[in-house]
Amino acid sequence: MKIEKQTNIFIAHTPLQNFIATEIVKQFFMEDNFENRLYTSVFVEGDSLFEERYFINKKGGFKKIFQFAKIKRQINRLLKEGNGNIFIPHTAALLDNYYFYDFPLERYNVKINFYYEGILYFYHYLEPYKTHTHLVRKTIGFLSGFNYRIEPEILPVNNDKVNKIFTILKKFTLGPKEKLNEISLLQEGYTPQPGNILILGGKPTLLNNEEVISLYNEMIEFILNLELKTQIFFKGHHADVSNNFEKANIGRINIIDITRNSPVEEVIEDFSPSIILSYPSSGLVNLKAMYGENIEVNSYYIRQKNEHLSKLWPIFDELQIKKILI
Incomplete structure (x- = not known):
């Protein structure tokens, strides 16, 4: 019998996010019925647990706009097949903002999840308005066919759209407790060298x-x-x-x-x-x-x-x- 695969799309912007995304795949999505894809703006070296990895080039004016539109189309094509999961660290970056606020999640049976970004997950952080940064995001969004939402709360954990929140410390993480999934980072067998x-x-x-x-x-x-x-x-x-x-x-x-x-x-x-x-x-x-x-x-x-x-x-x-x- 053919196994229906679930596509997991991870969007990352920092080395830490690459690392945490990999740990989530390792601990939750290693079975054959999952297909894991990473879209990241930080190059990843070596072997990977992801079936596909895509580098997001954030440099350059029109190249950046073209790159964003191209990746957006590619991810949309995958998600519109249905039964998809998308994982974002917050809603501030362009792709993250688009999939949280603009993409028709329910129409295509797509679930959106947050994954651990750092101490941001432990307190109510509000992103300050930065004229240049937000103007660039607004412009690229407009030229790519969506309205970038400027929201100071970039981790809306209590929004009904949120399916699950993957974190390393459930005890201190914001959000509904029933949605929290704990990632274990504990490494066995580490031997520190004195000095x-x-x-x-x-x-x-x-x-x-x-x-x-x-x-x-x-x-x-x-x-x-x-x-x-x-x-x-x-x-x-x-x-x-x-x-x-x-x-x-x-x-x-x-x-x-x-x-x-x-x-x-x-x-x-x-x-x-x-x-x-x-x-x-x-x-x-x-x-x-x-x-x-x-x-x-x-x-x-x-x-x-x-x-x-x-x-x-x-x-x-x-x-x-x-x-x-x-």
Whole structure:
């Protein structure tokens, strides 16, 4: 008897989203009756669990419009066959916005789902209006035949359209509890190397460059006071071009730069750190969920801005991530 296949379309825009989409396929959709496809704007190296992977090129003016329209037509053709699932991290990006607000989901029996994007899933976030960004989205949407919806709430978890929400921590995730599906990130058999230290860099939105440099200074002082420091790795954020770490370090510690597009969740086992230092981020939550007591995680932030992240601190306490305020 012929098995009717369900098409799962995942739309991703960051290395972390690629990683989480892969974990969802691995844990929920490996049977023969599922066909999994990934549309991503971040190139994925190596083997894949997806039957098909498509790269979304977001660069270039008219090329970007043509690319968006082409991918939209391609996904529509697949979904209009019926019995489809589409997975988006939020509704801010163009494709995500179109499928949540404009595509006739019920007509074609398509279910739309949210999947874990980071700490955005743990508090009520409202996206600020950015004239240039939203004007570009509006224009591309118009030229591609749909009305891009500008909504500050880019994770409308309580909307009736939402089928399921895939997350790593159900306890803290927003949305109806009956719709929450927990993804396990726990990795068995991880062996940290004593003395291997990983610094995760980046530019937190709410901090200025001087404040970020002060965080790095504290991390470097912590390392200098350690008795055992075998290898020190630095992984910067793929979108950060500030050079704040270099300004703080100035040769104080020797580091191995492992900055790359792949999320730290995918590459950590190549370097086996026992200690991870960073500012508060989704990455720390993910790593502690993956490795638990096998790694020590220290998070640095500015004391005067402590309240900005008040929703995050209970999660850090739950996962035993150490908070250091300066």
